Amino acid sequence: MSDACTIHMIRTAARRIAGHARRTPLLSSPFLDDLAGRRILVKPECLQHTGSFKFRGAFNALAAMDDATRARGVIAFSSGNHAQGVAYAAKLHDTSAVIIMPSDAPQLKIDNTRALGADVILYDRDTEDRDAIGARLSTDRNLTLIKPFDDPNVIAGQGTTGLEIAEDANALGIENADVLVCCGGGGLTSGIALALAADAPTLRARPVEPAGFDDVARSLATGAIQRNNATSGNICDAIITPQPGDLTWPILHRLCGPGLSVTEDQCLSAMAQAFLRLKLVAEPGGAAALAAALHSDDIETDTVIVTISGGNVDPAMFARALDTLR
Amino acid sequence: MSDACTIHMIRTAARRIAGHARRTPLLSSPFLDDLAGRRILVKPECLQHTGSFKFRGAFNALAAMDDATRARGVIAFSSGNHAQGVAYAAKLHDTSAVIIMPSDAPQLKIDNTRALGADVILYDRDTEDRDAIGARLSTDRNLTLIKPFDDPNVIAGQGTTGLEIAEDANALGIENADVLVCCGGGGLTSGIALALAADAPTLRARPVEPAGFDDVARSLATGAIQRNNATSGNICDAIITPQPGDLTWPILHRLCGPGLSVTEDQCLSAMAQAFLRLKLVAEPGGAAALAAALHSDDIETDTVIVTISGGNVDPAMFARALDTLR
Numbered sequence: 001m002s003d004a005c006t007i008h009m010i011r012t013a014a015r016r017i018a019g020h021a022r023r024t025p026l027l028s029s030p031f032l033d034d035l036a037g038r039r040i041l042v043k044p045e046c047l048q049h050t051g052s053f054k055f056r057g058a059f060n061a062l063a064a065m066d067d068a069t070r071a072r073g074v075i076a077f078s079s080g081n082h083a084q085g086v087a088y089a090a091k092l093h094d095t096s097a098v099i100i101m102p103s104d105a106p107q108l109k110i111d112n113t114r115a116l117g118a119d120v121i122l123y124d125r126d127t128e129d130r131d132a133i134g135a136r137l138s139t140d141r142n143l144t145l146i147k148p149f150d151d152p153n154v155i156a157g158q159g160t161t162g163l164e165i166a167e168d169a170n171a172l173g174i175e176n177a178d179v180l181v182c183c184g185g186g187g188l189t190s191g192i193a194l195a196l197a198a199d200a201p202t203l204r205a206r207p208v209e210p211a212g213f214d215d216v217a218r219s220l221a222t223g224a225i226q227r228n229n230a231t232s233g234n235i236c237d238a239i240i241t242p243q244p245g246d247l248t249w250p251i252l253h254r255l256c257g258p259g260l261s262v263t264e265d266q267c268l269s270a271m272a273q274a275f276l277r278l279k280l281v282a283e284p285g286g287a288a289a290l291a292a293a294l295h296s297d298d299i300e301t302d303t304v305i306v307t308i309s310g311g312n313v314d315p316a317m318f319a320r321a322l323d324t325l326r
Numbered sequence: 327m328s329d330a331c332t333i334h335m336i337r338t339a340a341r342r343i344a345g346h347a348r349r350t351p352l353l354s355s356p357f358l359d360d361l362a363g364r365r366i367l368v369k370p371e372c373l374q375h376t377g378s379f380k381f382r383g384a385f386n387a388l389a390a391m392d393d394a395t396r397a398r399g400v401i402a403f404s405s406g407n408h409a410q411g412v413a414y415a416a417k418l419h420d421t422s423a424v425i426i427m428p429s430d431a432p433q434l435k436i437d438n439t440r441a442l443g444a445d446v447i448l449y450d451r452d453t454e455d456r457d458a459i460g461a462r463l464s465t466d467r468n469l470t471l472i473k474p475f476d477d478p479n480v481i482a483g484q485g486t487t488g489l490e491i492a493e494d495a496n497a498l499g500i501e502n503a504d505v506l507v508c509c510g511g512g513g514l515t516s517g518i519a520l521a522l523a524a525d526a527p528t529l530r531a532r533p534v535e536p537a538g539f540d541d542v543a544r545s546l547a548t549g550a551i552q553r554n555n556a557t558s559g560n561i562c563d564a565i566i567t568p569q570p571g572d573l574t575w576p577i578l579h580r581l582c583g584p585g586l587s588v589t590e591d592q593c594l595s596a597m598a599q600a601f602l603r604l605k606l607v608a609e610p611g612g613a614a615a616l617a618a619a620l621h622s623d624d625i626e627t628d629t630v631i632v633t634i635s636g637g638n639v640d641p642a643m644f645a646r647a648l649d650t651l652r
Contacts, residue, residue, distance in 0.1 A: 115360070244545040279637030315651045
């Protein structure tokens with residue numbers, strides 16, 4: 001199947017992003033270990049360029065294109081981390097990026113994406129058809145769409161996170177651990193699962209989602225794709241999608257352990273602990289895996305490895321997280 | 327001179343702390359570069375164990391002791407980052423630490439230091455003599471004092487930060503850059519200066535202090551040790567000391583470029599930028615060097631390397647920094 005992501009593609013992605021993406025470490029704190037009653041190791045992708053793991057997949061997708069395709073430019077639909085990842089990856093590849101965003105997206109995210117060199121095109125959610133605008137632009141300018149997760153090269157780029165986790169876990173002699181991954185469409189989770197299966201097969205990837213938006217967990221439990229009833233109304237908006245991706249789902253189904261879900265309050269509390277104990281800024285959805293490690297009753301391994309997938313959070317939301325410490 | 331720190335001692339310290347202290351990277355953001363009008367590379371020692379560079383010096387001081395001395399335990403005077411660094415380093419060396427703190431120190435810092443395994447002894451600033459308590463304990467229990475900066479092994483431990491900066495700067499081909507260091511008693515600054523002189527001699531260490539508490543800058547300008555008029559009343563309390571140390575001053579005098587000073591508002595603004603652009607938590611004094619990089623008119627190099635020396639900040643103070651973004 002030509003559109004499946006393979007471990008070979010992830011290793012190729014690792015070579016492509018070397019020297020461009022940050023090689024993030026595994027961090028820890030004795031305070032977090034005490035709180036959780038188990039050893040917690042944190043993979044801080046909030047420290048990645050543009051503040052989230054999305055840069056890895058975007059960079060790899062651009063690097064994988066032939067020169068002529070890449071030179072014509074790329075296009076993406078996103079108001080969030082994928083937008084910034086694609087914008088910056090395009091800039092580093094000396095090509096152009098068009099990002100289609102809803103006109104009611106936060107001004108800071110619009111400004112950031114523009115400042116990273118992208119051509120941001122705003123549309124009215126109520127009166128305009130996003131896909132039609134994208135299709136017209138793609139045709140007129142011959143741009144290549146970079147999807148947020150259902151693209152083998154994007155999955156491969158995110159999977160480099162898993163190669164690094166495997167390498168560090170092996171160096172630490174960790175043989176039995178759940179690897180908790182903040183999960184939206186499943187690009188990061190499936191990429192990490194593939195990498196672990198190859199390089200640290202006794203480690204198990206498990207998706208973490210917001211309670212009430214746990215389409216992946218329910219899909220895994222039932223063995224068939226389940227949809228979310230809603231896709232908004234939760235502070236973890238960055239990791240909420242309608243359903244698992246067509247390309248990510250078979251990988252998730254084959255390789256992942258049971259999903260976990262966390263409440264908004266647990267995510268805010270995890271953001272506060274990341275502030276206090278790791279000196280890291282996590283966004284609500286980016287703190288979901290840490291929240292599960294700290295609060296879930298459904299983890300049995302003595303060591304748990306958690307991703308902090310992003311740190312792009314508004315000051316007001318971060319202040320809400322700090323308030324949980326008072 | 328037996329009490330001077332040498333590059334040889336720093337290299338020995340690097341071998342001792344390897345695998346125990348974190349090897350922190352150099353981070354960057356195109357947004358910070360735009361803001362400053364020059365390239366900024368950040369050495370995030372807030373990500374170090376216990377949230378500051380102090381762990382390096384404390385660990386090295388403990389590792390340098392003979393077994394019998396170390397087994398009897400250590401003692402330190404500190405209400406801040408040095409306390410946590412010594413406590414955790416002692417714990418990792420399976421020995422005991424007594425930390426003498428003023429009874430009005432923030433409860434969180436007392437709790438943290440105790441949680442890291444130290445025996446915290448509180449004294450009343452108004453009625454008790456800290457040094458007398460320390461002397462009695464040292465004699466009774468035969469404890470070894472670890473000073474916060476005026477100890478060659480502490481300076482050597484902090485200097486490992488400079489070896490890492492030199493290694494990374496050399497790998498990036500950086501030949502001309504000021505290295506701005508948040509400076510209190512000068513342990514970190516003198517250690518980094520020694521390391522740069524050996525491994526990256528075209529890079530220049532420069533101390534950064536709070537305006538009005540710039541004893542090191544004035545000492546450098548006059549060529550003789552100057553004192554601060556006050557040692558409290560500034561949010562950068564972690565980097566305020568009465569005067570340069572007896573051991574650090576000759577090194578600072580010999581190797582450092584002119585000092586820089588920053589206002590409290592500039593430090594709060596730098597904390598906000600570290601939050602927004604690097605996803606890092608910096609404490610006010612730990613953000614002083616970044617503040618100088620963003621705001622000083624007295625920097626001429628196209629590239630500047632800055633330490634973020636610590637991230638141990640109360641939520642209320644961090645909220646003040648976030649308010650500068652509104």
